[in-house]
Amino acid sequence: MEWTTPGCALSRHPHTEAGMPVTPPDLAAVIAAIDEAGGRDFAAAYAGVEVDQAGVRAIVHRVPAADFDAAVRGLTPAGVCVVVRDAAHSRATLAALQERITADLAEWEGRGVRIETVGARHDGSGVEVGARDPERARAELAARYGADAPIVVVRSGPVVPLPG
Template sequence: MRRDRYRLRLLLLGVVLMTSACDEPALPMPGLTGGWTTAGCEFSRPAETVNVGGRILPATPAPLAAAIARIDAGGRADHAASYAGLEVDQQHVRAIVYRVPSAEFDDFIRFSAENTCVVVRDAVHSLTELTAWHDRIVADLAAWTAAGVHISSVVARHDGTAVEIGTPDVDLARIELPRGYGRAAPLTFVEQGPVLPMAVPNTP
């Protein structure tokens, strides 16, 4: 009995040593979920406009435009696994950034925003992931046309939800493309007529 207990202790000790010797894989730290805003959103700012040919149009203030440029460049270069895209809300003088939650990218957004207002929202897919799907579908356009599915446009949505397929054959595309790419492919479909080439203007 004592010999069996001794063997059991040695076996358990070996398991502990093996477990401690194997390094756990480093996992990216997720950021806040559900959305958050930078400190600059605590202050209200009047919307800016610009006169273009007698028309008053909304304009993006220079500090916000600079913050957007920093976030977009850094998102594409150093945080591609998280960054999905952004949009400008000129009426409320703010930017809306979509990203797969990432603590590192969240810190970068806070630093890059400075005193401007940036709203951060969750995304399911990064721009890198959707771009890969976009490029794959564009490469297959001729094959889909030959199969009877006419695709007018392919766009990776800036909110990270899906690749948007514009087609006059929505019902057919909803069946055939998931069949070809798998049900998990991040695709959404909208009705859109065929793309028509612009007419060549007449020379007077």
């Protein structure tokens, strides 16, 4: 399910500087305010926010909560477009799982499960784990954290730093 603020009904055009897309200041301010309030006052609901540069809008992901929805409306001035979408999990819930997995990295390494990346998805869908052998990692992570744990395993090689 999703809903939008009234500003989404207005015509908007992408902003660029030196040919690169940029977030307009009014949208950037709304994004910052929602992110701050979401993390501080609505941790059980807030999952994350993304910027749609082409659409000149913010997309807020949250576990449905009337009080958070009211806060988003209150933080969004006329003319700014914010799309609010349902999320399965809050950022706080995913951060806790991410921390558990990260704390166990040495153990996973010792068991031969090569985990390269761990990060909560901003849309609240789960914790993404990048592994060299995703099938094995998926099975072992489910056995450790539960079959219903919101873990999304993807194939990933080792992280390689960019040359300086």
